[in-house]
Amino acid sequence: MAKTLALRSLRAYIDYTLDKRATLTALFRGVVDACDADPYLLRAAKYHGEQVERKCPVCKKLELVELRYTFGDQLGQFSGRIKSPQELTAMESEFGEFSVYVVEVCRGCSWNHLCSTFILGDGTTRKPPRKVRTLEDE
Numbered sequence: 842m843a844k845t846l847a848l849r850s851l852r853a854y855i856d857y858t859l860d861k862r863a864t865l866t867a868l869f870r871g872v873v874d875a876c877d878a879d880p881y882l883l884r885a886a887k888y889h890g891e892q893v894e895r896k897c898p899v900c901k902k903l904e905l906v907e908l909r910y911t912f913g914d915q916l917g918q919f920s921g922r923i924k925s926p927q928e929l930t931a932m933e934s935e936f937g938e939f940s941v942y943v944v945e946v947c948r949g950c951s952w953n954h955l956c957s958t959f960i961l962g963d964g965t966t967r968k969p970p971r972k973v974r975t976l977e978d979e
Contacts (some may be wrong), residue, residue, distance in 0.1 A: 886908060906945070909925070916970075
């Protein structure tokens, strides 16, 4: 992760570094095209991405950012949203269990790759938050 977080409830951590290496090897051999980020992912990276200290492994520019997507039944309508490290720390005690997917995206060359996944939460089962009604629902 970009900055080391003090996440007390972090568990089931999976690091995809070996998969990233294999993808980069295939990319440099011309077997795959991995610089194909979806326009929505690029837009999310532009407005919500957190800058990281490392360079893009493809174009070598310092335009690499990380996004942290959160998913879980207990998140209700808020599942699938991007959260900052500070928000994840707060969510640890607010929800029983949810998954976090860390994706790196280069805003320069459209490289994107799943970096890691993990589970957070205090383990207490809760109901999802009430759905907030909007004008679109009516």
